[in-house]
Amino acid sequence: MRMAVLGWIQSIPGLRTGAKKRSCSHCSQHGTRLKCSIERLHVPVLLGEVLELYEGRRFEVFVDGTIGAGGHASTLLSSCDIDLYIGIDQDETALAIASERLSKYGAKVKLVQSNFRDLERVLSQFEIAQGEVDGILLDVGISSMQIDTADRGFSFMADGPLDMRMNRTNGLSVAEVVNSFGVEELARIFQEYGEDSQSRRMAKSVVAFRETKQI
Numbered sequence: 001m002r003m004a005v006l007g008w009i010q011s012i013p014g015l016r017t018g019a020k021k022r023s024c025s026h027c028s029q030h031g032t033r034l035k036c037s038i039e040r041l042h043v044p045v046l047l048g049e050v051l052e053l054y055e056g057r058r059f060e061v062f063v064d065g066t067i068g069a070g071g072h073a074s075t076l077l078s079s080c081d082i083d084l085y086i087g088i089d090q091d092e093t094a095l096a097i098a099s100e101r102l103s104k105y106g107a108k109v110k111l112v113q114s115n116f117r118d119l120e121r122v123l124s125q126f127e128i129a130q131g132e133v134d135g136i137l138l139d140v141g142i143s144s145m146q147i148d149t150a151d152r153g154f155s156f157m158a159d160g161p162l163d164m165r166m167n168r169t170n171g172l173s174v175a176e177v178v179n180s181f182g183v184e185e186l187a188r189i190f191q192e193y194g195e196d197s198q199s200r201r202m203a204k205s206v207v208a209f210r211e212t213k214q215i
């Protein structure tokens, strides 16, 4: 099996991208300027390197564990011989864009809203065993689309609700966490995921602040 794992930092437009920026091929089709501008912003990272690894190859089952807006997928589908392309993403907005973008491939493409850690369960939906997968792509991390859309809550540049979920149908938003978790739990999160040495002090400040005002 061939597998490519790409790093998140390269998802930011202009930062070490392996591909040239392309203009959106869908503008004349869907007519919504918002979607076009979102798509134009998203440049698949290391496209050249991914093609170097996969171009011209044959795959019975290819899994794209982070399909996003389908940038890598559309290139791979047009440059490889693939029977079944399974695209997984946690983000329903990204999947909707990928679905439109890849619609010409029909039943060859299956899109699933899921976490790639549940790959075995996703594959079982299609009665496929893990050993039958012969190519995997993981472009891990956050997408520029998620960062740039203010109401997703990931941006430092634009104001928006404190959401920060990749899958908005699941789990707690950051607003729910910072307004309800106790000091111990917040400190653990700041320490574990933020590796912040001041985690306890920050957690206490959050709890003190919310006594006067909802965050």
Ligand SMILES: C[S@@+](CC[C@H](N)C(=O)[O-])C[C@H]1O[C@@H](n2cnc3c(N)ncnc32)[C@H](O)[C@@H]1O
Pocket (backbone or CB within 6 Å): 011, 042, 043, 044, 045, 065, 066, 067, 068, 069, 070, 071, 072, 073, 088, 089, 090, 091, 094, 114, 115, 116, 117, 139, 140, 141, 142, 143, 144, 166
């Ligand atoms: C950099 S983008 C992928 C872009 C995609 N390769 C393209 O060409 O359009 C990363 C995507 O991974 C998704 N993601 C991050 N962690 C995930 C996980 N554990 N399971 C599934 N999807 C995940 C995000 O929602 C985001 O859409």
